[in-house]
Amino acid sequence: MHLKKRIIVTGGAGFLGSHLCEFLLCAGNEVLCVDNFFTGSKMTVEHLLDNPNFDVIRHDITFPLYLEADEIYNLACPASPIHYQNDPVQTTKVCVHGSINMLGLAKRLRAKIMQASTSEVYGDPAIHPQPESYRGDVNPIGPRSCYDEGKRCAETLFFDYHRQHNLQIKVARIFNTYGPRMHPNDGRVVSNFICQALRGDPITVYGDGSQTRSFCYVDDMIAGFIKLMHSRDGFIGPVNLGNPGEYSILQIAETVRELIGASVEIVFKELPQDDPRRRQPDISLAKQELDWEPTVPLREGLEKTIAYFDDFLTSLKQANEK
Numbered sequence: 001m002h003l004k005k006r007i008i009v010t011g012g013a014g015f016l017g018s019h020l021c022e023f024l025l026c027a028g029n030e031v032l033c034v035d036n037f038f039t040g041s042k043m044t045v046e047h048l049l050d051n052p053n054f055d056v057i058r059h060d061i062t063f064p065l066y067l068e069a070d071e072i073y074n075l076a077c078p079a080s081p082i083h084y085q086n087d088p089v090q091t092t093k094v095c096v097h098g099s100i101n102m103l104g105l106a107k108r109l110r111a112k113i114m115q116a117s118t119s120e121v122y123g124d125p126a127i128h129p130q131p132e133s134y135r136g137d138v139n140p141i142g143p144r145s146c147y148d149e150g151k152r153c154a155e156t157l158f159f160d161y162h163r164q165h166n167l168q169i170k171v172a173r174i175f176n177t178y179g180p181r182m183h184p185n186d187g188r189v190v191s192n193f194i195c196q197a198l199r200g201d202p203i204t205v206y207g208d209g210s211q212t213r214s215f216c217y218v219d220d221m222i223a224g225f226i227k228l229m230h231s232r233d234g235f236i237g238p239v240n241l242g243n244p245g246e247y248s249i250l251q252i253a254e255t256v257r258e259l260i261g262a263s264v265e266i267v268f269k270e271l272p273q274d275d276p277r278r279r280q281p282d283i284s285l286a287k288q289e290l291d292w293e294p295t296v297p298l299r300e301g302l303e304k305t306i307a308y309f310d311d312f313l314t315s316l317k318q319a320n321e322k
């Protein structure tokens with residue numbers, strides 16, 4: 001018999017969280033979305049609100065939370081550079097105090113808890129592609145540090161709760177992920193380029209565009225979360241989740257422009273401080289332990305994301321004209 005689980009998703013109203021809530025509900029679980037709407041919005045989960053197995057709780061996880069659940073996915077944290085640098089002290093608090101509270105909650109409930117960590121723990125990597133054993137090259141005092149060091153400390157807390165309290169933990173190091181329901185204004189590269197091209201504005205490439213990233217489509221990432229949460233007891237990670245296909249930012253700009261068929265210019269702007277030069281996951285561990293690898297090619301994922309933003313921008317325009 002399939003027993004319905006009660007699952008908490010912190011940051012459930014964000015980009016990844018909303019897809020995760022949807023997946024977990026479809027699989028027949030009860031889902032508690034805990035979010036303070038710092039970067040997320042009720043709109044991302046609006047279509048789930050009628051489901052009797054779904055609840056949204058407005059709460060900031062830097063404060064204690066007393067609920068009952070069987071599993072916790074800890075995704076709450078602003079994720080784009082402009083959002084996490086907007087209130088850097090709060091970003092560190094979400095990573096550190098937020099993780100302590102969610103770990104305290106998991107400890108009281110003896111619940112399994114997964115942390116959404118990040119490829120940013122590798123900083124500007126000296127090893128390429130990055131395996132989990134690489135310890136990273138992170139600036140502790142730069143504008144990205146609140147996020148990079150915050151997430152590193154969160155990993156430390158997860159491992160200490162595991163060693164000290166025998167907590168069941170899982171840690172995912174997530175590489176750049178894109179797809180429908182990304183925020184149009186959070187400055188991330190895929191959403192920026194698509195919205196710019198759809199609006200007929202120039203595409204803004206920072207630096208000369210030779211820096212690289214590896215982009216994973218959201219459905220593949222959610223499948224990775226689920227496989228990690230259900231992996232064998234002895235496996236806790238950290239495990240890289242991402243698509244190893246590596247592209248320069250200029251290639252992304254050109255591909256988006258071509259797929260949209262827009263005759264917009266590509267303009268070059270200043271490269272932000274500490275912008276990592278390259279990033280590509282080594283996913284051997286995920287393949288071996290989780291039998292997971294991404295299946296959606298970049299162009300297909302971009303087409304789906306473009307279709308989403310096309311609808312989104314059209315409805316926004318219609319609403320503004322009313």
Ligand code: NAD
Binds near residue numbers: 010011012014080117
């Ligand atoms: P997002 O900004 O869309 O979602 C984050 C959610 O957390 C938002 O709904 C926000 O309101 C909520 N939140 C922020 N602070 C909170 C707090 N104090 N209490 C409760 N809720 C809070 O970002 P996302 O892209 O969905 O990222 C989700 C998680 O995955 C984050 O932890 C992020 O660090 C991690 N991650 C994402 C990516 C990516 O490419 N999307 C890459 C690496 C890691």
Ligand code: UDP
Binds near residue numbers: 064065066101103106
């Ligand atoms: N906590 C929570 N919900 C719970 C249990 C704990 O939010 O159901 C918080 C609590 O505020 C505490 C933190 O988690 O500060 C860490 O809990 P832990 O039991 O590890 O530490 P302690 O309470 O002993 O400081």
Ligand code: UDP
Binds near residue numbers: 189213
């Ligand atoms: N970027 C860009 N133009 C934009 C937004 C971002 O050239 O309009 C670059 C950015 O400098 C970085 C890459 O794209 O090199 C990915 O940026 P994003 O903020 O999406 O993710 P992160 O830097 O956190 O990997």
